[in-house]
Amino acid sequence: MADENLQSNKVAVLTIPGHDPIELPILKGTEGPEVIDVRALGSHGYFTYDPGFVSTASCKSKITFIDGAKGILLHRGYPIDQLATQTDYLQVCYLLLNGDLPNQEQYDSFSKRVKYHTMVHEQINSLFKAFRRDSHPMAIMCGIAGALSAFYHDNLDIYDPEHRYLTAIRLIAKIPTLAAMSYKYSVGQPFIFPKNNLSYAGNFLHMMFATPCEEYQVNPVIEKALDRIFILHADHEQNASTSSVRLAGSSGANPYACIAAGLASLWGPAHGGANEACLRMLERIGTVERIPEFIAKAKDKNDSFRLMGFGHRVYKNYDPRARVMEQTCHEVLNELNIKNHPIFDVAVELERIARSDDYFIERNLYPNVDFYSGIILNAIGIPTNMFTVIFALARTVGWISHWIEMNEAEDSRIGRPRQIYVGTPTRDVIAMANRKPCDTPNNEF
Numbered sequence: 001m002a003d004e005n006l007q008s009n010k011v012a013v014l015t016i017p018g019h020d021p022i023e024l025p026i027l028k029g030t031e032g033p034e035v036i037d038v039r040a041l042g043s044h045g046y047f048t049y050d051p052g053f054v055s056t057a058s059c060k061s062k063i064t065f066i067d068g069a070k071g072i073l074l075h076r077g078y079p080i081d082q083l084a085t086q087t088d089y090l091q092v093c094y095l096l097l098n099g100d101l102p103n104q105e106q107y108d109s110f111s112k113r114v115k116y117h118t119m120v121h122e123q124i125n126s127l128f129k130a131f132r133r134d135s136h137p138m139a140i141m142c143g144i145a146g147a148l149s150a151f152y153h154d155n156l157d158i159y160d161p162e163h164r165y166l167t168a169i170r171l172i173a174k175i176p177t178l179a180a181m182s183y184k185y186s187v188g189q190p191f192i193f194p195k196n197n198l199s200y201a202g203n204f205l206h207m208m209f210a211t212p213c214e215e216y217q218v219n220p221v222i223e224k225a226l227d228r229i230f231i232l233h234a235d236h237e238q239n240a241s242t243s244s245v246r247l248a249g250s251s252g253a254n255p256y257a258c259i260a261a262g263l264a265s266l267w268g269p270a271h272g273g274a275n276e277a278c279l280r281m282l283e284r285i286g287t288v289e290r291i292p293e294f295i296a297k298a299k300d301k302n303d304s305f306r307l308m309g310f311g312h313r314v315y316k317n318y319d320p321r322a323r324v325m326e327q328t329c330h331e332v333l334n335e336l337n338i339k340n341h342p343i344f345d346v347a348v349e350l351e352r353i354a355r356s357d358d359y360f361i362e363r364n365l366y367p368n369v370d371f372y373s374g375i376i377l378n379a380i381g382i383p384t385n386m387f388t389v390i391f392a393l394a395r396t397v398g399w400i401s402h403w404i405e406m407n408e409a410e411d412s413r414i415g416r417p418r419q420i421y422v423g424t425p426t427r428d429v430i431a432m433a434n435r436k437p438c439d440t441p442n443n444e445f
Contacts, residue, residue, distance in 0.1 A: 180207035235398030309371030
């Protein structure tokens, strides 16, 4: 029988030589392509092979929809460009958690509740001393996020809706504080307490750049740009880190451990580290004069060099987030009056080439959200090793929304992917005296 909220009026028939035909329901959600329900294969002794799960839906979700071919990204049905230009990050947080945008009363109540939880337990400060000063901030975030369960263990009943929602509020509130603390610790500056009279993005900027010596004035253009970065990274369907959160959560793990799993997955350069990799590429190119050399390398199939920040695995058209980020990027550069800067000059010229060179146009290699966000973060003074932390900060609401949705689903089961075993066939153990030396590589330590 088809799942609730899934239409099913067609059937696919799988024919396997020597076996009776297997009927598989064809399901259809509210948006997106039809999907073949293969769950019945297990009872027939078969399962599917799909490396990277690129053709497999692991769950049902009402949170985010992506159509990569058309360049569409919706959160609860709302287009991402409308959310980024007509709301703020806390409105989007409310949307992802509750299913719709808040009215003024709901927004004020939600904002007040988040701000109430922005401080972290004082004993958490001492945990930072266990890390080296030169630790990568993401290493710190992975450890500290997981440790939160030791401080807020009184509300960890994953089957209690109120506990789940309180945990979501705590994470949205505290991750910016911890992120700013990880930066302050790395540069040897004292931690700055949250200021709840500031906006979500403004508070983070203040915790990052203020010192006890002098007050930090939040620039409204920078504040708006950072808020948009948060919105544009809030959720992106079943990506590697969100899938990691869901997989960890499927075992019944506490939500802070699940967020730590998401952080670890996001840390990879192919995922959350993409904007950091993009900036490092711009630094490697160095000057506008060297761009043709690197364009030629990118076009050479035998060269391992890749242009970071162009194209997207999901979007075969233009990344809808990049359209908003492009405008915001130029607003920031104009506000800060950044001219004749090698990195930004290289970025502007690469952007121009990508829009005019047939090689890029034919392959849909347009600048993506990572290209612009990396430039913005660098321009406002956030160090490169904090880029992925900013991404994690923004994505926390998406992770916890999916975690809540998974725990509310009646058909939620522990994740257990299958495999195709290609190792040694069955054999018997022989006495050690009769064994030949192992010829497996790396067998000596």
